[in-house]
Amino acid sequence: xxxxxxxxxxxxxxxxxxxxxxxxxxxxxxxxxxxxxxxxxxxxxxxxxxxxxxxxxxxxxxxxxxxxxxxxxxxxxxxxxxxxxxxxxxxxxxxxxxxxxxxxxxxxxxxxxxxxxxxxxxxxxxxxxxxxxxxxxxxxxxxxxxxxxxxxxxxxxxxxxxxxxxxxxxxxxxxxxxxxxxxxxxxxxxxxxxxxxxxxxxxxxxxxxxxxxxxxxxxxxxxxxxxxxxxxxxxxxxxxxxxxxxxxxxxxxxxxxxxxxxxxxxxxxxxxxxxxxxxxxxxxxxxxxxxxxxxxxxxxxxxxxxxxxxxxxxxxxxxxxxxxxxxx
Amino acid sequence: xxxxxxxxxxxxxxxxxxxxxxxxxxxxxxxxxxxxxxxxxxxxxxxxxxxxxxxxxxxxxxxxxxxxxxxxxxxxxxxxxxxxxxxxxxxxxxxxxxxxxxxxxxxxxxxxxxxxxxxxxxxxxxxxxxxxxxxxxxxxxxxxxxxxxxxxxxxxxxxxxxxxxxxxxxxxxxxxxxxxxxxxxxxxxxxxxxxxxxxxxxxxxxxxxxxxxxxxxxxxxxxxxxxxxxxxxxxxxxxxxxxxxxxxxxx
Numbered sequence: 001x002x003x004x005x006x007x008x009x010x011x012x013x014x015x016x017x018x019x020x021x022x023x024x025x026x027x028x029x030x031x032x033x034x035x036x037x038x039x040x041x042x043x044x045x046x047x048x049x050x051x052x053x054x055x056x057x058x059x060x061x062x063x064x065x066x067x068x069x070x071x072x073x074x075x076x077x078x079x080x081x082x083x084x085x086x087x088x089x090x091x092x093x094x095x096x097x098x099x100x101x102x103x104x105x106x107x108x109x110x111x112x113x114x115x116x117x118x119x120x121x122x123x124x125x126x127x128x129x130x131x132x133x134x135x136x137x138x139x140x141x142x143x144x145x146x147x148x149x150x151x152x153x154x155x156x157x158x159x160x161x162x163x164x165x166x167x168x169x170x171x172x173x174x175x176x177x178x179x180x181x182x183x184x185x186x187x188x189x190x191x192x193x194x195x196x197x198x199x200x201x202x203x204x205x206x207x208x209x210x211x212x213x214x215x216x217x218x219x220x221x222x223x224x225x226x227x228x229x230x231x232x233x234x235x236x237x238x239x240x241x242x243x244x245x246x247x248x249x250x251x252x253x254x255x256x257x258x259x260x261x262x263x264x265x266x267x268x269x270x271x272x273x274x275x276x277x278x279x280x281x282x283x284x285x286x287x288x289x290x291x292x293x294x295x296x297x298x299x300x301x302x303x304x305x306x307x308x309x310x311x312x313x314x315x316x317x318x319x320x321x322x323x324x325x326x327x328x
Numbered sequence: 329x330x331x332x333x334x335x336x337x338x339x340x341x342x343x344x345x346x347x348x349x350x351x352x353x354x355x356x357x358x359x360x361x362x363x364x365x366x367x368x369x370x371x372x373x374x375x376x377x378x379x380x381x382x383x384x385x386x387x388x389x390x391x392x393x394x395x396x397x398x399x400x401x402x403x404x405x406x407x408x409x410x411x412x413x414x415x416x417x418x419x420x421x422x423x424x425x426x427x428x429x430x431x432x433x434x435x436x437x438x439x440x441x442x443x444x445x446x447x448x449x450x451x452x453x454x455x456x457x458x459x460x461x462x463x464x465x466x467x468x469x470x471x472x473x474x475x476x477x478x479x480x481x482x483x484x485x486x487x488x489x490x491x492x493x494x495x496x497x498x499x500x501x502x503x504x505x506x507x508x509x510x511x512x513x514x515x516x517x518x519x520x521x522x523x524x525x526x527x528x529x530x531x532x533x534x535x536x537x538x539x540x541x542x543x544x545x546x547x548x549x550x551x552x553x554x555x556x557x558x559x560x561x562x563x564x565x566x567x568x569x570x571x572x573x574x575x576x577x578x579x
Contacts, residue, residue, distance in 0.1 A: 070357040074350060077570040077579035078395045079380045083373060089356050090369035097362045135570045193577050309360025311483065312419055315476035
């Protein structure tokens with residue numbers, strides 16, 4: 001699950017100069033024609049750098065995103081939910097695996113990427129730095145965070161880099177099941193006891209601000225990314241993605257009888273755009289820079305898992321293994 | 329056909345699968361590599377699925393519905409072998425448990441394919457196919473890590489020695505052994521144990537691990553009659569935390 005809003009930093013003016021003009025023109029013409037760029041094709045350095053950055057962040061978001069929901073696997077109420085949630089979180093880890101492979105085609109190893117995650121050099125979706133206090137928080141993620149991710153990922157799947165697009169096609173197909181599962185869970189809370197309804201309303205109140213942050217800073221304040229849009233690395237503006245999400249899901253939330261904690265939220269019928277209270281972008285920046293409720297915990301879990309698993313990975317690498325077996 | 333004997337057999341199998349499936353699922357997000365996260369999650373899903381199928385047969389025999397059976401009993405009402413409830417600890421223990429337990433479980437379901445109790449025989453035919461992947465996974469990893477580095481070999485050796493008494497607890501004799509055997513329901517724990525020992529020996533000899541002599545190991549019994557370690561009740565409390573907010577609610 002990935003929002004994509006925090007992917008891009010400002011590009012320095014000299015960062016995309018110095019490329020061979022003929023090769024660059026050919027490259028851009030291919031993208032204009034809707035062709036996919038493959039790993040062995042020529043590409044500008046900035047294209048490679050930004051793609052690694054984006055796919056890597058997406059991969060991290062999958063494996064860190066597995067934690068807030070994963071903690072509810074052992075507590076899921078009943079067989080049906082337990083089995084579905086296990087499969088769902090497993091999918092997310094699988095997406096991570098798929099995406100690390102896609103990023104590896106651009107020349108950065110999985111180990112380097114995970115090191116950068118643990119050392120804080122590489123980011124992941126901000127939303128996973130918030131805690132899941134109750135089962136309803138977990139349901140919110142399964143339904144609405146996955147819904148937001150699908151909006152973003154469907155757009156990115158039309159991008160220009162072949163391996164990433166193919167990974168996204170598979171991921172989106174699986175995410176659509178997650179969305180159904182999450183929606184089903186929320187319908188049961190909505191039509192259940194007062195306690196169940198309250199649980200979801202409280203979760204909605206907690207998660208709405210990070211959900212609005214999910215798509216990234218408002219276009220008014222976000223960095224310029226024209227060149228990345230031209231190269232089909234970034235496929236839509238943050239505000240467009242947010243608007244598309246609101247358009248699809250606000251009516252569904254209202255339909256279930258819940259209240260969205262923003263008195264200014266309404267659709268402007270003339271422009272077709274949603275109006276809302278501007279999210280607190282200072283909080284967004286604070287959390288992305290490490291000062292959110294769960295940043296430390298999330299990275300600590302990942303660090304411990306890596307450390308505890310090191311001997312296993314080393315044992316797989318040893319050249320003198322007496323018995324070797326293909327793993328595939 | 330002795331229904332009490334069948335129920336006893338079904339309960340211990342179902343509880344084993346539920347508890348070990350739960351433990352396997354705790355690896356989600358924490359595996360030594362992503363591929364192992366995913367593998368343990370798959371096996372967890374299979375195991376929880378098998379427990380559901382077994383509780384469903386119990387339900388058909390007059391026991392409560394699967395959710396109530398799984399989510400509302402206390403530790404002393406569970407019949408799983410203590411082996412399955414032990415915490416995951418490090419990957420070496422989880423792997424050794426997976427190998428020892430699933431080798432037994434695959435054999436058990438293979439034997440049950442011939443059971444005179446039709447619902448169990450049918451289920452066994454389906455489950456056997458899935459368990460083949462579990463044992464394949466365990467065998468590959470034990471062979472790999474059991475022959476790789478000094479550290480991996482020594483970790484697996486220690487876990488093996490720690491795990492074996494508990495593993496023998498899988499075969500704790502049931503008060504209904506002779507009924508099950510005479511009615512053709514199940515060949516019995518003793519027969520299963522003998523087959524299991526041969527499989528374990530044959531795999532371990534392909535590694536640099538040492539198997540202690542069987543006669544030097546004292547089996548850890550008690551789980552089948554509800555005598556559990558301090559680890560089971562907290563696991564059950566966690567499992568039923570949401571369910572118990574309102575057991576009559578639909579989730």
